[in-house]
Amino acid sequence: MASVNPCAAEIASAVARALGGDVRADDLKVEAPPRPELGDFAVGMFAVAKAQKQPPPALAAKVAAALQPGELIASATAAGPFVNIRIRHEWALRWLAKKALVPAIGAGKVLCIDYSSPNISKHLAYHHIRSTMLGHALAELHRALGWKVIGINHVGDWGTTHGMLLAAYHAWGHEEAYSPLDITALNALYVRYREAMKADPDLNDAARGWFKRLEDGEAEARALWQRFRDISMQEFKAVYELLDVHFDHEGGESFYEDKMPEVVQMLEAKGLLAESEGATVVWLPDEKNPLLVKTRDGTTLYATRDLASALYRKRTWSFDRSLYVVDRGQSVHFRQVFKCLALLGFEWATQCEHVPFGLVRFGGKKTSTRGGAGGPGDKPMLLKEVFAEAIDQVAPIIAEKNPEMDPATVGATAKWVGIGAVVFANVVPQRDRDIDFDWERATSLSGDSGPYLQFTAARCAGIRRKAGNPPSQVESADWSLLTHDAEWAVARRLLDFGDVVARAAAACEPHILAHYLLDLAGDVSRWFTLGNDEPQLRVLVDDPALRSARLALVEIVRHALEQGLGILGLRAPERM
Ligand code: ARG
DSSP states (O other): OOOOOHHHHHHHHHHHHHHOTTOOGGGSOEEOOSSGGGOSEEEEOHHHHHHHTOOHHHHHHHHHHHOOOOSSEEEEEEETTEEEEEEOHHHHHHHHTTOOOSOOTTTTOEEEEEOOOOBTTSOOBTTHHHHHHHHHHHHHHHHHTTOEEEEEOOOBOOSHHHHHHHHHHHHHTTSGGGOSOOHHHHHHHHHHHHHHHHHOTHHHHHHHHHHHHHHTTOHHHHHHHHHHHHHHHHHHHHHHHHHTOOOSBOOTGGGGGGGHHHHHHHHHHTTOEEEETTEEEEOOTTOSSOEEEEOTTSOBOHHHHHHHHHHHHHHHHOOSEEEEEOOGGGHHHHHHHHHHHHHTTOGGGGGEEEEOOOOEEETTEEOOSSSOSSSTTSOOOBHHHHHHHHHHHHHHHHHHHOTTSOHHHHHHHHHHHHHHHHHHHHHSSOTTSOEEEOHHHHHOSSSSSHHHHHHHHHHHHHHHHHTTOOSOOTTTOOGGGOOOHHHHHHHHHHHTHHHHHHHHHHHTOHHHHHHHHHHHHHHHHHHHHHHHHOGGGSSSOSOHHHHHHHHHHHHHHHHHHHHHHHHHTOOOOSOO
């Protein structure tokens, strides 16, 4: 991927010109040198050297000699196969001052993203945080790059499990234990039914019968199902609101009910349907098992709905990319669905991507909502309970550190920080890794945590407050005054922001941004710490011009942290 960093792009053009002939700027890799003393950027000559059959150091020497200092480039030196380049800090700072850190390279493109997508009639368990927040971050990463994003909550509100729930309610719903009928009661009914089914296989048929009645549109089944759905959605909404997560489409699986016959007909017309043990299936290239399209009762399946929903999304939003943020346990499912779409002749099947992620483990166990890890006795760890606990842990710390803060602000800040801790702990590891949840790590206010980033952002706000919250200084700042290495390290890091967002979006890896923000916070903290020993290096020095330039850099840092945290689903409080 070509760099979207403005300096890197200009450097690539300049180096291409220096090389002469038919070298394209896009083919040059502009990187950060391993150590900042070497320069701000480095360009390796390997690929060009190979194409031109010349030794890389000779080409590096040629480029270094040809590159003249100019508005952007301050100096260029050859170091073996690399050309190391220093840029004029003022150029970079003037660019940063525009505060448009992320270029709109996605303008005109459409992303459909399916995330969170829990099953109804059970609580949002802790593990739902991963799909929800990885999906949220991926949606925001693309939005930041100018994509039009359609966020889709494909709730599991259709299928045989809903037959089980209807059968369970029919059998025991009148019992006092299930009143009021809330999401806990619904889940209890389901768990009881599933247990009972083990002993009595007839119950299986009863559940299938109920799902058939539901699919056939029978009034009683429909009304009950709708009630279960409403109860569930209300419960989910409360958690999404806490997280500030919003969707553009929440139709869920049931939405595709009337859209499935068309896909089944298309499969039929292409001669792709086969029978297997009474069920209707599609055999796919290089797959051991077929894709199930209809059960032997003629009812539809999860996969049938995913075929219909993919087609609906393409037709409705004409996406350029369609993501499914779903745990890696469903990899085979998505691979098969995409293969089936390709067999149907849809070229856009290649634009569909499963974005898998690893498990969340609590005390070594996998968390689940239905029956928990060790069987029906285990209580699942609920997402809302984890947030409540995190907020409780953080609140006294915030209150202690901010004695002047009123209780309402302490509460609001604790909410952001508590949630921020938990959210960050889930987006900072590589997506495919399993996560062992650790309270201490997640709620720590220092170390590689969300609160550490929030604290850094609050520190920036604090410095500006101490300066009397002056109007923005970025336009008028005299950037030439920022000559210290620690200041430049911060600015140099900020130049990478757009590249980081672009890479994280392309690879569907929010952790790239999470780690970048930690690095940025580290640079900022080193800069701020300098002032402890050397008062002339403080931001708030007496010299008005220097103070103004430093305040301007603080302002850009705060802006970047706020934007980066926002993408990851964290708020940046003013104080903490
Ligand atoms: N409801 C499913 C589950 O909880 C996830 C749905 C993911 N999206 C999809 N289009 N299949 O496992």
